[in-house]
Amino acid sequence: MNDVKTNFDIETTDYVVTNYLKNITGRAVMYMENGFPVHLRGPAGVGKTSLAIHIAKKRGRPLLLICGGEEVNNENLIGGYFGVRKYSVEDNFITTVHKKEELIRKTWNDGRLLTACKEGYTVIYDEFTRTPAVINNVLLSILEEKLVDIPYGNSNTFVKIHPEFRIIFTSNPDEYIGVYRSPNALTDRMITIDMVDMDEDTEKSIIMSKSGLNSEESYKIMKLSRFIKSKLNDNDYASIRGGIMLAKIVHSSKLKMQPSNLAFRQVCKDIFNSIHISLSLSLDKKHELDYIVDQAIDSILMNNIVSVKESQ
Ligand SMILES: Nc1ncnc2c1ncn2[C@@H]1O[C@H](COP(=O)(O)OP(=O)(O)OP(=O)(O)O)[C@@H](O)[C@H]1O
Numbered sequence: 001m002n003d004v005k006t007n008f009d010i011e012t013t014d015y016v017v018t019n020y021l022k023n024i025t026g027r028a029v030m031y032m033e034n035g036f037p038v039h040l041r042g043p044a045g046v047g048k049t050s051l052a053i054h055i056a057k058k059r060g061r062p063l064l065l066i067c068g069g070e071e072v073n074n075e076n077l078i079g080g081y082f083g084v085r086k087y088s089v090e091d092n093f094i095t096t097v098h099k100k101e102e103l104i105r106k107t108w109n110d111g112r113l114l115t116a117c118k119e120g121y122t123v124i125y126d127e128f129t130r131t132p133a134v135i136n137n138v139l140l141s142i143l144e145e146k147l148v149d150i151p152y153g154n155s156n157t158f159v160k161i162h163p164e165f166r167i168i169f170t171s172n173p174d175e176y177i178g179v180y181r182s183p184n185a186l187t188d189r190m191i192t193i194d195m196v197d198m199d200e201d202t203e204k205s206i207i208m209s210k211s212g213l214n215s216e217e218s219y220k221i222m223k224l225s226r227f228i229k230s231k232l233n234d235n236d237y238a239s240i241r242g243g244i245m246l247a248k249i250v251h252s253s254k255l256k257m258q259p260s261n262l263a264f265r266q267v268c269k270d271i272f273n274s275i276h277i278s279l280s281l282s283l284d285k286k287h288e289l290d291y292i293v294d295q296a297i298d299s300i301l302m303n304n305i306v307s308v309k310e311s312q
């Protein structure tokens with residue numbers, strides 16, 4: 001099951017913090033200090049999950065990561081009755097009378113969200129719109145009334161949530177599969193920060209930290225990647241993963257980033273055209289995409305673009 005992960009020590013040692021990320025982190029921390037849930041929204045690969053972990057770790061509370069999906073249900077969020085426990089009582093008080101009584105009871109196990117609510121964890125609910133909206137309804141009373149509605153026994157019981165309990169949501173509004181439109185009642189209870197405008201410095205710094213390339217090389221890859229993204233006519237494609245992949249390969253396989261290096265050109269095409277994988281990709285479309293990559297390499301590497309900071 002992909003959705004049950006309790007992690008008190010998620011590794012984020014290579015997390016880069018720039019002014020852009022500091023600004024979002026500062027706002028998110030402020031909203032959370034005031035008791036509000038934060039929602040990081042943006043297309044794939046813009047750093048939502050990494051930032052959510054970074055923000056959550058700042059709180060210094062135990063952390064629970066829930067990955068949205070079809071597998072998330074009331075039992076694994078709130079809890080349920082799992083199995084039965086058998087009790088037997090033997091009564092031999094009067095030696096001539098032997099009485100044996102057997103009791104069978106269902107046992108209740110708390111779900112991970114309920115535990116987080118009771119213990120005051122920081123929860124990251126990653127891609128929460130991948131969970132059916134009706135399952136997420138339990139969050140309405142958690143976020144507003146600060147109560148969890150628990151179906152213990154026959155009548156519902158309400159449990160008060162711990163004052164330190166906080167939740168950070170992430171979502172990608174542009175995904176086209178497996179997404180449930182989040183009800184306004186839920187999004188109305190959170191503060192949404194859109195992550196669409198990562199700046200060049202942040203993208204370059206992440207590429208550098210992830211690959212081991214130097215600042216100038218990382219800058220070139222960032223520019224290359226941005227040039228390609230700008231020509232794709234696809235506003236939803238803002239991912240920094242292509243740049244990271246290319247930088248890692250250039251670094252570890254010692255690929256020369258030169259326009260004359262055909263191997264480098266081919267690697268760029270393999271990476272940046274991957275986003276368009278589709279069975280119906282026509283040869284014309286593929287040539288068009290290859291042309292964009294060639295154009296980017298010629299424009300960025302032939303002109304030997306260097307960052308202003310580097311050239312000083
Ligand atoms: N500040 C950062 N420092 C270092 N690496 C980062 C940073 N932000 C993002 N990354 C890296 O960039 C990549 C994409 O980030 P992440 O997975 O957080 O994006 P996402 O928006 O959650 O993507 P998706 O929508 O596909 O889940 C990952 O490899 C991540 O480690």
Ligand SMILES: [Mg+2]
Pocket residue numbers: 048049050126170
């Ligand atoms: Mg993510």
